[in-house]
Amino acid sequence: MTAVAVIGLGIMGGPMAANLGKAGYEVIGVRRSDSVGRAVSRADVILTVLPDSPDVEAVASGDDGIIANAKPGSVWIDSSTIRPDVSVRLAQAAAGKGIRAVDAPVSGGEAGAVDATLSVMVGGSAEDFEAAKPVLDVVGSTVVHVGPPGAGQTVKAANQLIVAGTIELVAESIVFLEAHGVDTDAAVRVLAGGLAGNRILDRKAEGMLAREFQPGFRVDLHHKDLGIVTSAARGAGVAIPLGAAVAQLMGALRQQGHGSLDHSALVLLVEQLSGRAR
Known part of the structure; x- marks a missing residue:
């Protein structure tokens, strides 16, 4: 054994x-x-x-x-x-x-x-x-x-960049749909079936719509990971303008005391910036 x-x-x-x-x-x-x-x-x-x-x-x-x-x-x-x-x-x-x-x-x-x-x-x-x-x-x-050695961590950094950006776009889409009074459950189903389909819609949208953020991956950890991404990108001379923006948003969410929530809680920041905080 x-x-x-x-x-x-x-x-x-x-x-x-x-x-x-x-x-x-x-x-x-x-x-x-x-x-x-x-x-x-x-x-x-x-x-x-x-x-x-x-x-x-x-x-x-x-x-x-x-x-x-x-x-x-x-x-x-x-x-x-x-x-x-x-x-x-x-x-x-x-x-x-x-x-x-x-x-x-x-x-x-x-x-x-x-x-x-x-x-x-x-x-x-x-x-x-x-x-x-x-x-x-x-x-x-x-x-x-x-x-x-180190390549696995580099690929994981890219993974975290994609995941954070996708969560942010799903969060913005949810607040956008809610502002227009759309049936959000139906909207998520049809979006998930088309080119906009992604794992975040599949796994996180339901909790985001309900504003339930039991951590599967905490804001604190994703904030740390985005620090790794931005540092590694700077070291390689690579521009990540959208990634850098999401890193700032994740950091702001953490500073507001939400570090222990699931990273899908980015929707809270989007609705706050939109003047729609509950």
Whole structure:
């Protein structure tokens, strides 16, 4: 039985760990009070699902960290969403200790984690990807090697850019339709069936119409991710004018105290800017 140490048992990591257990893996769940070093020293595979770059660096480094304690030849899968440059640096440090590291951020939200239908974008060597793939195939339905270390995080940044922009446009469309007194349920159904159809309409529109924002992915985390996007775009000299605008809107929503809500709560900001706040 392959032992998998899962570090980060939150909205995403908890269901991923549960699915690994159902698939027959020996899951070692690592909580805040646990010794990371003791857990990873027993593991064949290490899976980290943490909020931000400093969190991953904290569990990777130091005397009780992954790099100092994982077995040579073990596989470290980082499914956190962090800065690409941090992923590259940590992968190099891990390789120096004989640890096979891949960055494998995921998309699909809590529902995808529960249903094991996540989309997983993986950066690392081809050999390390193949070593990690059996575990990733348990938690995701689309697992794709996208390039060398850090490439997975770069693709995830693009994913978060698209998702944020789409949520904003759906939010604007909902407020627009409501202002004209249209049957919004009917409108969403017909929009979802045409060229405007997208996953946000399918998964988020119902909650947006009802103004119910139980978090599948929190505003706080998407705000962090858009910071990664804007920084990486600046570093590459790429203009993202719409993305930068949505990043500002997400930040404003967070500053208004809505950081714990689902990111679809952008509709609250749109209706406020439109003078239609409830």
